[in-house]
Amino acid sequence: xxxxxxxxxxxxxxxxxxxxxxxxxxxxxxxxxxxxxxxxxxxxxxxxxxxxxxxxxxxxxxxxxxxxxxxxxxxxxxxxxxxxxxxxxxxxxxxxxxxxxxxxxxxxxxxxxxxxxxxxxxxxxxxxxxxxxxxxxxxxxxxxxxxxxxxxxxxxxxxxxxxxxxxxxxxxxxxxxxxxxxxxxxxxxxxxxxxxxxxxxxxxxxxxxxxxxxxxxxx
Amino acid sequence: xxxxxxxxxxxxxxxxxxxxxxxxxxxxxxxxxxxxxxxxxxxxxxxxxxxxxxxxxxxxxxxxxxxxxxxxxxxxxxxxxxxxxxxxxxxxxxxxxxxxxxxxxxxxxxxxxxxxxxxxxxxxxxxxxxxxxxxxxxxxxxxxxxxxxxxxxxxxxxxxxxxxxxxxxxxxxxxxxxxxxxxxxxxxxxxxxxxxxxxxxxxxxxxxxxxxxxxxxxxxxxxxxxxxxxxxxxxxxxxxxxxxxxxxxxxxxxxxxxxxxxxxxxxxxxxxxxxxxxxxxxxxxxxxxxxxxxxxxxxxxxxxxxxxxxxxxxxxxxxxxxxxxxxxxxxxxxxxxxxxxxxxxxxxxxxxxxxxxxxxxxxxxxxxxxxxxxxxxxxxxxxxxxxxxxxxxxxxxxxxxxxxxxxxxxxxxxxxxxxxxxxxxxxxxxxxxxxx
Numbered sequence: 001x002x003x004x005x006x007x008x009x010x011x012x013x014x015x016x017x018x019x020x021x022x023x024x025x026x027x028x029x030x031x032x033x034x035x036x037x038x039x040x041x042x043x044x045x046x047x048x049x050x051x052x053x054x055x056x057x058x059x060x061x062x063x064x065x066x067x068x069x070x071x072x073x074x075x076x077x078x079x080x081x082x083x084x085x086x087x088x089x090x091x092x093x094x095x096x097x098x099x100x101x102x103x104x105x106x107x108x109x110x111x112x113x114x115x116x117x118x119x120x121x122x123x124x125x126x127x128x129x130x131x132x133x134x135x136x137x138x139x140x141x142x143x144x145x146x147x148x149x150x151x152x153x154x155x156x157x158x159x160x161x162x163x164x165x166x167x168x169x170x171x172x173x174x175x176x177x178x179x180x181x182x183x184x185x186x187x188x189x190x191x192x193x194x195x196x197x198x199x200x201x202x203x204x205x206x207x208x209x210x211x212x213x214x215x216x217x218x219x
Numbered sequence: 220x221x222x223x224x225x226x227x228x229x230x231x232x233x234x235x236x237x238x239x240x241x242x243x244x245x246x247x248x249x250x251x252x253x254x255x256x257x258x259x260x261x262x263x264x265x266x267x268x269x270x271x272x273x274x275x276x277x278x279x280x281x282x283x284x285x286x287x288x289x290x291x292x293x294x295x296x297x298x299x300x301x302x303x304x305x306x307x308x309x310x311x312x313x314x315x316x317x318x319x320x321x322x323x324x325x326x327x328x329x330x331x332x333x334x335x336x337x338x339x340x341x342x343x344x345x346x347x348x349x350x351x352x353x354x355x356x357x358x359x360x361x362x363x364x365x366x367x368x369x370x371x372x373x374x375x376x377x378x379x380x381x382x383x384x385x386x387x388x389x390x391x392x393x394x395x396x397x398x399x400x401x402x403x404x405x406x407x408x409x410x411x412x413x414x415x416x417x418x419x420x421x422x423x424x425x426x427x428x429x430x431x432x433x434x435x436x437x438x439x440x441x442x443x444x445x446x447x448x449x450x451x452x453x454x455x456x457x458x459x460x461x462x463x464x465x466x467x468x469x470x471x472x473x474x475x476x477x478x479x480x481x482x483x484x485x486x487x488x489x490x491x492x493x494x495x496x497x498x499x500x501x502x503x504x505x506x507x508x509x510x511x512x513x514x515x516x517x518x519x520x521x522x523x524x525x526x527x528x529x530x531x532x533x534x535x536x537x538x539x540x541x542x543x544x545x546x547x548x549x550x551x552x553x554x555x556x557x558x559x560x561x562x563x564x565x566x567x568x569x570x571x572x573x574x575x576x577x578x579x580x581x582x583x584x585x586x587x588x589x590x591x592x593x594x595x596x597x598x599x600x601x602x603x604x605x606x607x608x609x610x611x612x613x614x615x616x617x618x619x620x621x622x623x624x625x626x627x628x629x630x631x632x633x634x635x636x637x638x639x640x641x642x643x644x645x646x647x648x649x650x651x652x653x654x655x
Contacts, residue, residue, distance in 0.1 A: 094319060094343070095320070098318065098319070098320070099318070101318070102318040102319070102320050102321075105318070105320050105321060106320040109320065109324050193373070193376050195328045195329060195449070196328065197372050197373045197374075197375070197376050198372075198373050198376050200321070200324065200325065200328075200372035200373060201371070201372040201373025201374075201376070201377070202373075204317070204321055204372060
C-alpha cells in the first residue's frame with residue numbers, strides 16, 4: 001500500500017509546482033525523444049547535440065540547460081527504464097505472492113520490453129559504458145542508478161526468502177545479479193531468434209537455477 | 220541458437236541421467252548374486268521403478284523436445300521394462316510449467332497483444348500440460364470458453380541442439396542399436412513440425428471435417444484469430460483421462476461401447492481418412508459417458524501412404540490361409556509397390572502374425588462376424604508384443620509397418636486397460652473396400 005501512496009504523492013507534488021514545471025518536463029521529454037530517435041537512426045556516436053536540438057525544435061543552448069552531454073540523455077533514459085520496470089513490478093498485485101524467480105523475471109522482462117525499440121542504441125551504449133571515461137559506466141549518476149536498481153533487487157530477495165536463508169550469499173546476491181543482468185542484456189542484444197525466444201528461455205531457466213542456489217545458500 | 224547455457228545444462232542433464240540410471244542397475248547387479256530368486260525378482264522390479272522415476276524426472280526437467288522423445292520411446296514398448304514404461308507414460312500428462320509472468324510474456328510476444336486485450340478472462344494456472352507447452356482456460360470477449368495452449372519459450376530453437384546431443388548420447392551408450400538414426404531423424408522432424416501451432420490448427424480443421432460422421436467423437440474447434448505459431452486457441456473438449464475414467468468403475472457395457480468406438484475410430488482413420496490425429500495412445504483421448512471420445516493434441520498427425528492403405532484393404536481380414544502362396548504374393552506385391560524387397564524372414568513373420576494374432580482377434584469368417592473379442596485377456600497383448608518386437612527388428616519391412624505396429628500397441632493397451640469386449644471384425648469390415 002505504501003507504494004501507491006508514494007506515487008500519488010509524487011503526482012500531487014508535480015501538480016502543485018504548476019505550469020512552469022510542466023513545461024520544463026515537456027521540453028525535457030521532447031529532447032529525450034528526439035535524441036532516442038536519432039540514436040536509433042544514426043547511432044549513438046554519430047548523433048550530435050546540434051542535431052538533437054534541431055529535431056526537438058529547441059536552441060542548442062536549451063539542450064545544455066537540461067543535459068550536459070548526450071551521455072546524460074542516455075543516463076536519463078536508463079533512469080526512466082529502471083523507474084518503469086520497478087513501478088511495473090510494484091504495481092502488479094499478482095506478483096506479490098509469486099516466487100522470487102518470477103518477480104525477477106517480470107522485472108528483467110519489463111526492462112527488455114522497454115529497451116526493445118532502442119536495441120541498436122543499447123548495443124552502442126553498452127560498448128560506450130566500458131570506456132573508463134564514460135559517464136554511462138562510471139559517473140556518480142550511473143552508480144546511483146545501479147544502486148537504486150540493486151536496492152530493489154535486495155528488497156525483492158528479502159521479501160521472498162526467509163530471513164536466515166541465503167546467509168552471506170544473499171547479502172552478496174545483488175552485485176552478482178548486476179553482472180548477471182549485464183550478461184542477459186548482452187545475450188539479448190545478440191539473440192536473433194524470432195520473438196526473443198532464446199533470451200526468454202535462458203532468462204527463465206537461469207533465474208530458476210540462481211534462485212535455487214540462493215535458497216540453498218551456497219554456490 | 221538455443222544458447223550455450225541451455226545446451227550445456229541439457230548436456231549435463233543427459234550425462235547425469237545416464238550415470239544415475241546406470242548406477243542403479245550397477246548396484247543391483249552387484250547385489251544380485253547374494254539374493255534369493257524371489258527376492259531378486261522383487262529387487263529388480265524396484266530397480267526398474269526407481270530408474271523409471273528418475274528417467275521421468277530428468278526428462279520432464281528437460282521439457283520440450285527431450286520430453287517428446289521420452290513419449291516417443293514410451294511407445295517402443297519392447298525396449299523397456301513395464302515399470303519404466305509406466306513412468307515414461309506419465310510424461311504424457313505432466314511437465315514442470317511456466318509461471319504466470321512467463322505465460323503472459325510468451326503470449327504477448329507471440330500474439331502481438333496482451334492476454335487481457337484478447338480474452339475477457341484468462342486463468343493463470345494451467346489445467347493441463349502439453350508436451351511442448353501448457354494449456355490454460357480462458358473466456359473470449361464474446362463469452363466462448365476456450366483452451367489456450369502456449370508453447371514453452373525456445374523450444375523450436377532447442378530442437379536441433381537437443382537432437383545433436385541425443386545422437387551423441389545414443390552412440391556412446393549403445394542405445395543406438397535399439398533406436399536407430401532413422402527413428403531419431405524422424406522424431407526430430409515430427410517435433411519440429413509440432414512446434415508450429417498454426418499447422419496444428421490446420422490439422423484440427425482437417426479432422427473436424429473428416430470425423431464428422433462419427434458422432435461420438437469430439438474434435439475441438441480451432442480459433443485461428445486467437446492463434447499463432449506458438450499460441451493455439453481452441454474450444455474446450457469434455458471428458459477425462461483414462462485413469463480418472465477407470466477410477467469411477469464404469470460398468471462393462473460402458474467399457475464395451477467405448478472400446479468399440481475406439482476401435483472404430485482407429486480403423487476409420489486408417490482405412491477411410493488415411494491419417495491418425497495422434498498416436499492412438501490413451502494420453503491423446505478424453506473419455507466421457509456413453510462412449511464419448513474427445514480428441515486432444517493434433518500436433519503430430521500421421522498421414523499414411525495411400526498405397527500402404529490400399530494394400531491393407533487387400534490383406535486385412537484375409538479370408539484364406541496366411542501361409543498360402545496367394546497371401547505371400549499379396550505381401551510381396553505390397554512391398555514392391557513401395558520399391559522395397561520383402562525378406563523371407565519378414566514374410567514368415569507377417570504370416571505368423573496373421574495366423575497367430577489377427578485371425579484370432581479379427582476372425583475373418585463371415586459367420587464369426589458377430590463375435591466379441593475380449594481385450595481384457597492378457598495373452599493377446601503379449602502375443603502382439605512378441606510379434607511387434609520381431610517386426611521392429613525385421614529387415615526389409617516398410618517403415619509404415621513399424622508405425623502401424625506402434626499405433627496398434629497404443630490401441631490395444633488402451634482397450635486392454637478398459638477390458639472392453641468388441642465386435643472387431645464387424646467394425647473393420649464396414650470400412651474395407653474390396654472384393655467379396
